């Protein structure tokens with residue numbers, strides 16, 4: 001699945017920007033609070049407005065502190081998937097339970113320096129594992145190949161039946177890096193600049209999806 005990140009879209013024209021990516025599987029919405037990450041983007045009222053006009057399901061990535069308090073609101077707004085950061089949670093299982101009860105898939109994100117092993121016990125309660133392939137906070141950064149060991153391990157756990165979730169990657173995903181992430185076993189690819197920076201976003205989405213599918217079938 002390809003999930004273009006609105007972080008690279010024109011924030012003054014969000015309704016038009018979601019219409020440019022109707023070929024996408026999810027639209028990725030980065031919520032940043034200038035506290036968990038050193039950047040500030042948008043919050044629930046804007047997500048509600050996007051939800052009302054988006055033909056594509058929303059994938060909300062909450063880079064915020066106190067996700068226990070705020071995350072369920074994004075699920076109640078109708079987002080398909082809501083991801084919280086493991087590093088920000090005091091009780092990840094409780095967040096997952098609340099997200100699912102509100103009708104969303106529950107996602108857990110880990111930063112590049114966070115080991116997967118630290119969260120293996122809670123992952124059965126989640127539907128999505130987001131492996132950050134850059135430090136969260138800004139678009140346009142370089143993909144960190146050292147994060148692929150976590151994607152490979154998550155893929156192995158899914159393929160052997162120990163976990164049942166989507167493996168998502170986010171940060172620096174483009175035509176030069178997507179095959180590496182697909183070969184490692186990712187299912188969902190967030191791409192900001194590679195889609196919204198392209199002359200034809202729809203063609204960019206199709207190209208990335210074809211590259212990922214080919215790399216996955218070769219691996």
Ligand SMILES: O=C(CO)[C@H](O)[C@H](O)COP(=O)(O)O
Pocket residue numbers: 005007008028030061134135136137138139140141170171172173190191192193194
């Ligand atoms: O979560 C993010 C940053 O924290 C963004 O989704 C991500 O960086 C996408 O942008 P790009 O594809 O340009 O790297």
